Amino acid sequence: MMLKKTLIAAALALLASTGMAMAARTDIRIGLVLEPTALDPTTAAGAATKEVTYLNIFEGLTQIDQNGAVQPLLATSWTISPDNTVFTFKLAPDVKFHDGTPFTADDVKFTFDRLLAPDSTNSQKQLYVDAIDTVTVIDPTTVEFKLKAPSGNFLFDIGRGAAVIVSPKSEATNATRPIGTGPFRFVQWDKGSRVVLERNPGYWGKAPALEKATFVFIGDPATAVSALLAGDVDGFNNFAAPEAVDIFKANPAFTVAVGTTEGETILATNNKRKPFDDLKVRQAIAHAINRQELIEGAGHGFGVPIGSHFAPAHPYYIDLTNTYPFDPAAGKKLLAEAGYPDGFSTTIKLPPVPYARLGGQILAQQLAAIGIKAQLINVEWAQWLTDVYTNHDFDLTVISHVEPFDIGIYANPNYYFGYDDPEFQAIIAKLNATTDEAQRKDLAQQAQKRLADQAVNGFLFELAQVGVWNSKVEGYWLNAPIEGVVLKGIHWVD
Known part of the structure; x- marks a missing residue:
């Protein structure tokens, strides 16, 4: 009898352990390239804050879905x-x-x-x-x-x-202890390492499948690869090492999901600083840019060339990449006409994302071909936000603007580009006040053309969203129409 009871107990334990092994996980660890500088998206600039908080901790009156x-x-x-x-x-x-x-x-x-x-x-x-x-x-x-x-x-x-x-009641401390209405609530922020969220038990909407989510900050491409292969993270919505994607494509334990973003990658230019306040200088820079070389070298083949500040996936988009085609000879000629026959020296500040650091190296070579000698200055994310975005202390920089339908930022003369053009501002004012779809499309295209003609920035390519995930994870957004790693649809499958 004792032996029978022991066998029954052992069988029940085995069944219980098997059931636990088969049960889908309810926690996830997601890698992010950049760490937020703060966790209140209503005060902090930069997509990194919204990647953690948008539709997870905080909610708006409306929301933008994955389409x-x-x-x-x-x-x-x-x-x-x-x-x-x-x-x-x-x-x-x-x-x-x-x-x-x-x-x-x-x-x-x-x-x-x-x-x-x-x-x-x-x-x-x-x-x-x-x-x-x-x-x-x-x-x-x-x-x-x-x-x-x-x-x-x-x-x-x-x-x-x-x-x-x-x-x-909580707005004063949201930067470090965010409190919203969303499906996840803040648990802890280990600066330099991770942010931990847990499911909000009192959520007013449909409860998410995940009980816990940890955002792990991994900016180094080699570390990102190792973390995925070792299982230290379960996925990246925007992988830090696109050059290693083929490793994961060949591994059935992972899914590679390539989608679109709203990320216009640009050689941002300080239009208020000499010599960049001269249209001919900006036109010369535009002619020096080989977009396909940048896509291959900085984006590892992922990305779509752009000629203005607009996402190719949007129905209002027009292809303006031939406004100033790659033509170094034309670039040299324009520099000479602007009074710089021997070129000049400048600096490019580069935030710590691979497309910027790699892109900066390639752009420096392309600019050198027309006589512009560019010193590359690597800065950390918080420093970039202070120096470039806030204080406008830069000549050139490489950055992706991932906010959706954000062409209107060029109508603000105090924005860090320093672009002050009444004609463009009038176009945007009309666009904002227009509800007729055909008229809106026409005005949006006028705005794109004006930016392209003025060579306000070096328009490089639209950033792809290259996700690498554990193959048992589903429900993440393939595309990124807005900044955010939206957790509420993510779940594990057996």
């Missing part, structure tokens, strides 16, 4: 006045922030009043300042926005990571 379409979120529905200037939103009831504070229309008003304030540091502030006149609380679940003019972008813009809703 780039606007969907309801904290606002479950809305009405629009006949003249397209008044938007009235009905809010989801019984929503709470992670600290238990109820979400109401007062939080919406607080969020946007804070965003519009003169001392706001929101990276997309100008979008909202130009559009919004007043925000009025009608009742706890109803809020009204009055716009300064009709807007074809408004519902999309309030779905950006820069416009997520924050609570006045």
Whole structure:
């Protein structure tokens, strides 16, 4: 009898352990190239913050889905006045922030009043300042926005990571201890290493499959490869070592998922600094650029050439890559006409992402061919944000702008490019105030042409999203219509 009981107990233990082994995992470790400088997307610039927080910790009134379409979120529905200037939103009831504070229309008003304030540091502030006149609380679940003019972008813009809703109770500490309404809540940030999130048990929407998510910061390509192969991370949405993709394509334990992004990779130019304030100098630089060489060398074959600041996947896109075709002789001639027959010396500040560091080396060689001697200066991400983005202390830099439909940044003369062109600003003002689709497309194409003609920046290529994942992970976004590694659809399969 004792032997029988022992065998039964052993069998039950074996069944239990087998069941546990077969159960799908509920945790995930995701590699990211850049570490955020802060965790509040309404104050911190840079995609790294939104990669961790967008639709995970924080939510907006609307959301952008993986197809780039606007969907309801904290606002479950809305009405629009006949003249397209008044938007009235009905809010989801019984929503709470992670600290238990109820979400109401007062939080919406607080969020946007804070965003519009003169001392706001929101990276997309100008979008909202130009559009919004007043925000009025009608009742706890109803809020009204009055716009300064009709807007074809408004519902999309309030779905950006820069416009997520924050609570006045926690906004002061969101940079290090973020509190939102999303499906995941913040647990810890080990700076230089990782950010840990866990499933929000009180989430108002559909509960995600994952119980825990850890974002691991790995900027070094070789370390990224090793981490995947060793199982230290379960995937990268944007792999740090595209040159090693073939290793993973040949391994059935992994899935390589190549999609599109909104990332215009550019040789950003300080248009307010000599000699780059001279159109002929910028045109010369444009003629020096061999885009295909950059795609092969810096993107390892992943990427699409661009001739202006616009994503090729967008229906408004036009191919302007031949505005200034690769022609070093033409570049030398233009430099001579600008008063630099022997060229000049400059610097290129490079943030710590592979496409920038590799791209900078290639661009330095291409510029040297027309007489421009470029010193490469490697900077860390926080330093890039301070020196280049905030203080405009740079000549040239290489960066991908991954925000969607962001051509309007060129209408802000105080943006770090320093591009101040009334003609372009007028085009964007019309675009923002237009709701007719055909007219919007025409204006967007006018804007693209103006930037291309003015050679405002060196327009290089559209960054691909090259994801490498454990083959048992599903539900990640193939494409990146907006900045973010959206966790709520990710799950493991047996």
